[in-house]
Amino acid sequence: MSVDLDHIRQVREEADCLYNEQQIEEAIANMGKAITEQLSDSNPLIYCVMNGGLVITGKLMTHLQFPLEASYVHATRYRDQLTGGQLNWKVRPTQDMKGRTVVVVDDILDEGHTLDAIVDFCKEQGAEKVLTAVLIDKKHDRKARPGMKADFCGLDIEDRYIFGYGLDYQGYWRNANGIFALKGH
Template sequence: MSADLEHIRQVMREADCLHTEAEVEAAIARVGAQITEVLADSNPVVFCVMNGGLIFAGKLLTHLQFPLESSYLHATRYRNQTSGGDLFWKAKPEVSFIDRDVLIIDDILDEGHTLSAIIDFCKHAGARAVHTAVLIDKDHDRKASADLKADFCGLSCVDRYVFGYGMDYKGYWRNAAGIYAVKGL
């Protein structure tokens, strides 16, 4: 185990900081203000996509200055790997959102397969409207569809394997205070 843990530590030592903690916190506050402007009167249900969305959602919720219900869902394609596979539901939403606006909060919009599947799930299950907020939008041309964009986005980043603020490297470093890119990935 110590060899694996040493590798995890080495990844952080060698990582490139793409966005500092201060930059990320400012982006979260800006996204919170934008969401408040759009959704303040809609009585939304806010879903955090676990595990990646946990830190972003927790910090973002404190900037949403209106009544809302919050819950979570857990769908993943990564399962502690560095590349995505099939969508796997660990926990579907438990709060009713029929005829209500839904806000999905996730860590990153990469290729968008997971987020797209969650949006479709909410629409087919009766949501009036589905809005999305992501901390990071990865800049590349491999999105699940050309028109898939987050309604609210904190920051963009280069097409590298990133971690921090909820995003992980092999299950680790979700707790990193900043957005980092793995050396060589």
């Protein structure tokens, strides 16, 4: 597959910065404080949803100053595309969740189908409680379930195509140090 890096660079140059690095880091610290207050005595299992959840999970875990286990799951509906399709499990959770509190950490709650499927899987595996933590909650009425919300959320965002801080544009710019929206989207 040939990638037009000039196009990828142009997308970043023309994008609107919706949240800068300082605003995002503050939101992550606040999420960490809220999670710590609720879970510091519960021996939770933290699951990073790959690949988007990589940045937020790594940064968030430095704010969780209590014992926890961390691992990852890889399920996607996007596969480097702009719109989601059928859920594709690449790596399912492997730890024993029976009787545990599980926190599923992802980059964004957009429609929520992927997150919903992961939460259901954890419950089926016997997790006592399953909570969700996302950096971004996209505001629209197309959620997988009416009223769907994450238990812990850093920032709300308008309904635009965004990238940065783990979120990608065609597989690129997960490393962008802000949350950016595509020009015209």
